[in-house]
Amino acid sequence: MAQTEETIVALATPNGIGAIGVIRLSGPDAITIAQKVWKGKDLTQQASHTLHFGRIVDGELELDEVVASLFIAPRSYTRENVVEISCHGSNYIIESIIKLLIRNGARAAKAGEFTLRAFLNGQLDLSQAEAVADLIASNSKASQQVALQQLRGGFSNQLQQLRDQLVQFASLIELELDFAEEDVEFANRDQLKKLTHDITRVIGSLIQSFELGNAIKNGVNTVIAGRPNAGKSTLLNALLNEERAIVSHIPGTTRDTIEEVLNIQGINFRLIDTAGIREATDTIEQIGVQRTMEKISQSALLLYVYDAGEISLADLNSDIEGLQKPGVTMLIIANKADLLNAEQLAALPHTDKAIIISAKEKHHINELKHKIYGAAVKDQLTGHETLVTNIRHLEALQKTEEALIRVLAGIDTVTSDFLSMDIKQALHYLGEITGAVTTDDLLENIFSKFCIGK
Ligand SMILES: Nc1nc2c(ncn2[C@@H]2O[C@H](COP(=O)(O)OP(=O)(O)OP(=O)(O)O)[C@@H](O)[C@H]2O)c(=O)[nH]1
Numbered sequence: 001m002a003q004t005e006e007t008i009v010a011l012a013t014p015n016g017i018g019a020i021g022v023i024r025l026s027g028p029d030a031i032t033i034a035q036k037v038w039k040g041k042d043l044t045q046q047a048s049h050t051l052h053f054g055r056i057v058d059g060e061l062e063l064d065e066v067v068a069s070l071f072i073a074p075r076s077y078t079r080e081n082v083v084e085i086s087c088h089g090s091n092y093i094i095e096s097i098i099k100l101l102i103r104n105g106a107r108a109a110k111a112g113e114f115t116l117r118a119f120l121n122g123q124l125d126l127s128q129a130e131a132v133a134d135l136i137a138s139n140s141k142a143s144q145q146v147a148l149q150q151l152r153g154g155f156s157n158q159l160q161q162l163r164d165q166l167v168q169f170a171s172l173i174e175l176e177l178d179f180a181e182e183d184v185e186f187a188n189r190d191q192l193k194k195l196t197h198d199i200t201r202v203i204g205s206l207i208q209s210f211e212l213g214n215a216i217k218n219g220v221n222t223v224i225a226g227r228p229n230a231g232k233s234t235l236l237n238a239l240l241n242e243e244r245a246i247v248s249h250i251p252g253t254t255r256d257t258i259e260e261v262l263n264i265q266g267i268n269f270r271l272i273d274t275a276g277i278r279e280a281t282d283t284i285e286q287i288g289v290q291r292t293m294e295k296i297s298q299s300a301l302l303l304y305v306y307d308a309g310e311i312s313l314a315d316l317n318s319d320i321e322g323l324q325k326p327g328v329t330m331l332i333i334a335n336k337a338d339l340l341n342a343e344q345l346a347a348l349p350h351t352d353k354a355i356i357i358s359a360k361e362k363h364h365i366n367e368l369k370h371k372i373y374g375a376a377v378k379d380q381l382t383g384h385e386t387l388v389t390n391i392r393h394l395e396a397l398q399k400t401e402e403a404l405i406r407v408l409a410g411i412d413t414v415t416s417d418f419l420s421m422d423i424k425q426a427l428h429y430l431g432e433i434t435g436a437v438t439t440d441d442l443l444e445n446i447f448s449k450f451c452i453g454k
């Protein structure tokens with residue numbers, strides 16, 4: 001799909017007015033094309049990794065004073081010749097220079113085409129290329145760290161090792177196929193069993209890491225729900241430390257959902273304050289309650305808030321039971337503790353999922369934040385672990401796992417040709433992650449999601 005003999009051009013910085021704009025050229029003719037519109041030192045005679053001041057000219061017309069950075073193949077992001085022109089960040093200047101370069105032999109780059117070339121030229125593997133997009137999109141320390149780890153190839157190396165081991169076995173089994181009549185076994189079945197077990201275990205833990213990886217990359221949907229007047233909006237405000245939601249003593253104050261992002265230790269929690277859950281008396285309220293229930297089923301974390309002085313233990317238990325949803329972790333928050341005496345406090349349920357707070361007085365809000373964080377991140381993050389954050393990778397890993405399970409099931413019973421097929425399947429899906437196995441559709445799908453100029 002890539003025509004690497006063409007030289008491509010695009011703006012690498014965001015559209016709009018800025019102090020500077022960077023126009024990137026990549027391809028075999030990048031330097032000669034730049035030279036055609038350049039007034040200054042001869043760019044074709046300069047060393048790699050050097051900067052040059054000069055003017056961009058369109059015949060007699062001077063367009064801008066710029067700095068050109070030279071990267072000579074293969075020492076560049078794309079492994080091709082690259083020139084980056086830093087010009088003044090005016091839309092008019094940027095457009096004029098890009099048009100001029102196109103008139104002189106470059107072609108407008110497609111979305112992600114620079115990174116696609118980096119991949120095709122072996123600078124990055126596929127999961128590393130995807131990490132570039134993740135890094136650009138990262139909006140918290142944790143998501144930046146995970147993307148950087150993936151970009152550096154931690155994930156790829158791990159997969160490559162697993163693949164290498166399997167390839168060895170696959171070739172031994174292939175050999176058996178060649179000697180089918182003689183009933184020989186080149187591939188030791190016990191060793192294969194152990195290897196497949198080991199690999200399946202690693203794949204399994206990568207699959208499990210997705211829950212956290214996804215939380216880090218996309219944030220955690222966190223719903224605050226409970227009966228009217230329990231103090232849900234007060235709690236939202238206390239967590240955000242600002243008066244975001246309207247609070248009043250009138251039950252039914254919050255009618256529509258309110259969403260705000262709270263960052264706890266680098267992870268974004270999307271807090272959703274909802275309408276109180278009760279028997280609705282009017283249509284608007286009814287819609288509000290419906291919406292709350294929908295939000296709960298779409299969330300990963302539920303902060304169930306109740307007024308600790310108001311509700312009976314039986315009602316509490318039935319609320320909790322009614323709100324329990326598969327895949328949704330629930331924290332049980334007893335609110336308005338400031339109104340209770342010691343005896344009442346002692347009677348409240350105490351479990352590791354329960355906490356007693358006063359939203360109004362901001363008591364135990366930090367403890368609650370710890371619990372919220374702990375519900376998403378079971379173990380402390382070191383920043384070096386391999387976490388799967390990409391759905392495409394998750395699906396490929398799941399298919400690998402299925403194939404490996406078939407290998408395990410068949411090792412002692414099925415013939416070499418069936419075994420070989422399942423091993424090849426596993427290899428195929430592992431290869432899809434790093435790009436050892438690709439199709440044009442797959443690449444198109446991945447790189448079209450990039451921005452132009454990356
Ligand atoms: N004493 C005390 N009052 C609280 C506390 N938290 C909330 N309140 C009061 O309880 C009332 C209801 O608070 P809200 O935050 O509006 O309750 P809500 O759950 O959002 O209510 P709806 O939106 O109507 O469902 C307000 O008068 C708050 O000031 C608390 O910790 N202690």
Ligand SMILES: [Mg+2]
Nearest residue numbers: 232233253254
């Ligand atoms: Mg409210």
